[in-house]
Amino acid sequence: MDKVVASAAEAVADIGDGASLAVGGFGLCGVPTVLIDALFERGSRGLTVVSNNCGLDGRGLGRLLAAGRIARAMGSYVGENKEFARQYLAGEIEVELMPQGTLAERLRAGGAGIPAFYTPAGVGTLVAEGGLPWRYAPDGSVAVASPPKEVREFGGRSYVLEEAITTDFALVRAAKGDRHGNLVFDKAARNFNPLCAMAGRITLAEVEELVEPGEIDPDAVHLPGVFVQRVVALTPEQAADKPIEKRTTRPAPDAGKGVG
Known part of the structure; x- marks a missing residue:
């Protein structure tokens, strides 16, 4: 029942050329960057990727894309990734775009056994x-x-x-997980992650906090461990690596007012 593996490299070791992957995340939120980086280092090519978008230039799936490792992408948003748009328009990658809700339901249906x-x-x-x-x-x-x-x-x-969509593997990121693979996602990171995890025949989860079985209230579990085959515990540094895609700020309400 202990599904924890020693490293991300070990977790992705059997993802070979031509594999299909469902990858969680939305923009930069909830993206399994550690597993993606490990897959990049492994060198797998000709991948089919199912994800809402394809990361940013040089970040997340954007690393695999820039290296020419992705042959086909299925998603709903080309987004801010200029290299993704360039490859698509140049005929270097096949892209199946679909409504975002349709993508979500196709993944969920795949995990639920609905054809x-x-x-x-x-x-x-x-x-x-x-x-x-x-x-x-x-x-x-x-x-x-x-x-x-x-x-x-x-x-x-x-x-x-x-x-429905099913894939050979799924890569997801969770805020908390136990050794049995039960996962909890944090706020907006609970976007496509549970759906991708359900659609993958073998699901790899990187978790920011690893706990022992029983420490997660059963009522708080967002994704049961039955859908997860491998768990990778992140280091504190890896867990804290959460860049902001677009930082938007505004003056404080009392900015410019004198202190009296």
Whole structure:
């Protein structure tokens, strides 16, 4: 039952070329950067990555992307990553974009054993009708386009059929975890992490605080250990490494007022 491994390098040791990965996080929040860095050092190539976005330039999945290790990405947001946009438009990477809620539900369905589901999101658009550019040719033409999807009517409203997503591995980050793999996520870090963990056949979790079984109130568990196969305990320095994507500040309410 003890799922703790000695290092992130050991945890990712069997992730080979061509593997598919579901990776938690949103922007820079809840991203399993230590596991991603270990995978970068391992040198795996030709990866298929399922994640909301593909990290930032030089950070998170952005490291794998810049090194040309990702062959296909499935997500909902190209975001601030200029290299991701460049590779996509240059035909160097295949990208399947989808509505964010659809991505979340496709991952959840995969973890729940549901093969497909109907959703109104995307009806009447290229998402349902097909034709979204998945890969561009070097001359800028569309080399691979999305296929049309089944659309059915329920209660007088149209819905598009979306298939579940499962992956070979999942990489997630949690605020707290025990040796049995039960995980707790902190606030917004509970974004795509539980869903990715469910969708992966083998799930690797890096945890900021490792506790013994029984120390987490069962009612406080966000993800049961049944979905997790390996746990990596982060060092205090690794746990504290949480950069801010866009720092926004404003003057204090009493700024400029005299002290009297």
